[in-house]
Amino acid sequence: MAHGHSSKEKVVYVGDSRVKKRSYNPEQPDYTAYPGKSEAFIPNFLLKEWMVGVVALVAFLVLTISEPPPLGYPANPNNTGFVPIPDWYFLFLYQLLKYPYASGSYVVIGTVLIPAVMFGGLVMAPFLDSGKERRFYKRPIASSLMFVSLLAIIYLTKVAWNGYEHELKELNIIPEHIEREEKAREAAAAGKPTGQAKPGGKEVAIVDKDDPAMASFKKATCVACHGADLKGASAPSLRGIGDTLSKDEILKIIHEGKNDGKMPAMYDTAIGAGLTDQDIDHLAEWLAKQKAAQ
Amino acid sequence: MSKPHENEHNPHKPAARKEMSRRQFLSYTLGGATAFMAGGAALPMVRFAVDPLLQKKTEGNYIKVVEVSKITDQPQEFNFEVTQVDGWYESKPTLTAWIRKDDQGILALSPICKHLGCTVSWNNNAKYKDQYFCPCHGAHYTSDGKQLAVARAPLDEYKVKIKDGFVYLGDKMPNTRAK
Amino acid sequence: MFKGVYNWIDERLDITPMWRDVADHEVPEHVNPAHHFSAFVYCFGGLTFFITVIQILSGMFLTMYYVPDIVNAYYSVEYLQTKVAFGQIVRGMHHWGASLVIVMMFLHTLRVFFTGSYKAPREMNWVVGMLIFFVMLGLGFTGYLLPWDNKAYFATKVGMEIADTVPYIGPYLKELMQGGTIVGAQTLTRFFAIHVFFLPAGLLALLGAHFFMIRRQGISGPL
Numbered sequence: 001m002a003h004g005h006s007s008k009e010k011v012v013y014v015g016d017s018r019v020k021k022r023s024y025n026p027e028q029p030d031y032t033a034y035p036g037k038s039e040a041f042i043p044n045f046l047l048k049e050w051m052v053g054v055v056a057l058v059a060f061l062v063l064t065i066s067e068p069p070p071l072g073y074p075a076n077p078n079n080t081g082f083v084p085i086p087d088w089y090f091l092f093l094y095q096l097l098k099y100p101y102a103s104g105s106y107v108v109i110g111t112v113l114i115p116a117v118m119f120g121g122l123v124m125a126p127f128l129d130s131g132k133e134r135r136f137y138k139r140p141i142a143s144s145l146m147f148v149s150l151l152a153i154i155y156l157t158k159v160a161w162n163g164y165e166h167e168l169k170e171l172n173i174i175p176e177h178i179e180r181e182e183k184a185r186e187a188a189a190a191g192k193p194t195g196q197a198k199p200g201g202k203e204v205a206i207v208d209k210d211d212p213a214m215a216s217f218k219k220a221t222c223v224a225c226h227g228a229d230l231k232g233a234s235a236p237s238l239r240g241i242g243d244t245l246s247k248d249e250i251l252k253i254i255h256e257g258k259n260d261g262k263m264p265a266m267y268d269t270a271i272g273a274g275l276t277d278q279d280i281d282h283l284a285e286w287l288a289k290q291k292a293a294q
Numbered sequence: 295m296s297k298p299h300e301n302e303h304n305p306h307k308p309a310a311r312k313e314m315s316r317r318q319f320l321s322y323t324l325g326g327a328t329a330f331m332a333g334g335a336a337l338p339m340v341r342f343a344v345d346p347l348l349q350k351k352t353e354g355n356y357i358k359v360v361e362v363s364k365i366t367d368q369p370q371e372f373n374f375e376v377t378q379v380d381g382w383y384e385s386k387p388t389l390t391a392w393i394r395k396d397d398q399g400i401l402a403l404s405p406i407c408k409h410l411g412c413t414v415s416w417n418n419n420a421k422y423k424d425q426y427f428c429p430c431h432g433a434h435y436t437s438d439g440k441q442l443a444v445a446r447a448p449l450d451e452y453k454v455k456i457k458d459g460f461v462y463l464g465d466k467m468p469n470t471r472a473k
Numbered sequence: 474m475f476k477g478v479y480n481w482i483d484e485r486l487d488i489t490p491m492w493r494d495v496a497d498h499e500v501p502e503h504v505n506p507a508h509h510f511s512a513f514v515y516c517f518g519g520l521t522f523f524i525t526v527i528q529i530l531s532g533m534f535l536t537m538y539y540v541p542d543i544v545n546a547y548y549s550v551e552y553l554q555t556k557v558a559f560g561q562i563v564r565g566m567h568h569w570g571a572s573l574v575i576v577m578m579f580l581h582t583l584r585v586f587f588t589g590s591y592k593a594p595r596e597m598n599w600v601v602g603m604l605i606f607f608v609m610l611g612l613g614f615t616g617y618l619l620p621w622d623n624k625a626y627f628a629t630k631v632g633m634e635i636a637d638t639v640p641y642i643g644p645y646l647k648e649l650m651q652g653g654t655i656v657g658a659q660t661l662t663r664f665f666a667i668h669v670f671f672l673p674a675g676l677l678a679l680l681g682a683h684f685f686m687i688r689r690q691g692i693s694g695p696l
Contacts, residue, residue: 069567266429347649
């Protein structure tokens with residue numbers, strides 16, 4: 001299928017295998033039935049579309065600058081108290097699974113059947129709603145199904161979100177990404193490092209392991225959260241705590257607690273467990289001695 | 295390229311034998327080669343991707359914890375070490391169980407508080423005699439692990455197996471006793 | 474200069490008809506917000522694409538710092554967000570953009586639905602659009618895990634428990650997605666691969682089909 005060498009062509013291919021050039025005649029959908037002013041895509045229409053794009057981008061950039069993306073604390077599989085929440089556009093599904101007929105032994109209804117019917121219906125919409133009519137008010141069945149689904153999704157999302165907020169309030173939890181951000185801001189103001197301490201690396205040893213304070217540490221139930229070896233469990237590790245806190249600061253935390261009671265005031269518990277003020281004083285002194293660098 | 299000419303010259307030659315036409319043969323070969331190329335390239339990848347599914351499960355890995363004779367009807371604290379393999383990470387977390395027995399058998403509870411993940415202990419607070427108590431926010435539980443305050447769920451229990459006079463503990467599961 | 478280069482290429486590859494086809498087609502009045510303000514509803518599709526482009530670009534740049542590993546993932550995200558210049562904005566673009574894509578796509582879908590634009594002969598384009606919707610939701614789900622903070626971890630655990638409830642294949646499906654029996658190191662690498670390679674590849678193919686069909690069939694006429 002050689003094209004035949006016309007003298008006008010500057011480039012000549014030997015054994016020409018090109019598809020024959022079609023005359024340039026793009027198919028135009030016919031809009032003459034709709035009187036009005038149509039215009040070329042480039043540049044006339046695209047310009048208008050890009051004005052919209054410019055406005056959208058400005059709004060978007062303002063959002064990203066003013067609102068930092070949320071980031072919580074490193075994932076800790078042992079954290080049994082975390083209230084999980086999916087991204088907002090999955091909330092309705094998440095809420096659906098809390099209802100009795102979509103959970104327990106009926107869970108398949110909530111996880112498979114309802115989503116399958118909904119999404120299946122959506123995919124097949126052009127074949128289910130195959131009439132000629134396009135106006136939504138002349139397709140009452142399709143439109144009302146869509147309206148009802150929309151309302152249901154909005155309602156479920158709202159209920160899920162309210163439930164989440166309520167649960168946080170009841171358990172007195174501040175969402176981690178907010179807490180982390182506030183702490184980072186405080187730390188930055190105090191000139192301390194703002195990041196999360198990375199585990200591993202060089203292990204910090206316990207200073208004066210045989211000190212009687214170790215026994216007080218156990219007796220006062222500190223071990224319950226901070227671990228028998230001070231390595232931390234549900235509460236942070238106390239190894240090397242002396243690097244960041246002084247004895248007086250530690251005493252204050254024992255007396256008053258910290259983080260809105262996540263670290264509760266433990267003084268009374270310690271006294272109740274049979275420790276004396278002197279023991280507690282010594283415990284704080286010993287903790288303040290826990291420094292990473294010897 | 296002589297075949298078509300032959301046919302032209304002998305139009306009445308019987309074509310009874312059901313032979314594959316040249317075009318058909320080429321199409322089949324092409325299809326076969328395509329299938330081989332796609333399959334041959336994809337097969338190792340697919341097997342590679344589903345490998346975790348086909349690996350031997352280490353489930354039912356029960357850890358020997360303590361002699362049955364040491365278990366009393368008062369809960370006691372026992373530590374045991376499990377090996378957790380997560381791909382190329384291996385860790386040996388030490389777990390704690392509070393084990394007691396009664397007429398329903400041996401019950402091993404996890405001491406992780408179901409409120410905010412602190413650690414509970416048995417009889418560690420004079421106010422809550424014979425209960426599990428969490429020092430963080432005062433959640434407390436019965437000896438079956440049923441929550442009495444603050445927490446949303448009963449304490450988790452470990453799967454228990456008894457063999458040769460020893461108690462073996464398996465995976466954690468939701469509490470089955472405290473209803 | 475530019476013209477010279479263009480002519481040089483055009484002589485050899487004959488590229489003019491390709492872009493002239495896109496450029497010269499007429500856009501009817503009823504979708505032009507300059508004529509009827511209510512036609513702004515026809516902008517949502519274009520905006521979805523615009524934000525998708527931002528998502529792809531910001532995602533590509535994020536991988537310059539991000540490490541998909543349970544030990545390092547969180548710290549690499551924290552580092553790129555707090556220590557790298559403009560890190561907050563780039564991660565913010567990807568994070569908020571993800572939500573925005575869903576919103577825009579949702580509005581675009583509703584516009585197509587309520588104007589009945591999915592009717593013959595455009596059924597196939599609607600089906601492709603729905604597939605794009607699923608892929609986007611999949612991108613949202615897999616991307617949610619990548620920062621590896623508590624929220625990511627526990628939301629994925631819930632997601633896996635939901636997958637587990639599917640009759641018969643559920644447990645296998647869950648294990649295949651998790652890459653093992655727990656949500657851990659292999660889940661993270663798997664989700665990373667799906668989020669960064671598999672789904673975007675599918676998305677680009679579907680978008681290509683979507684645009685090709687729009688160009689072929691033209692935009693639906695006015696009501």
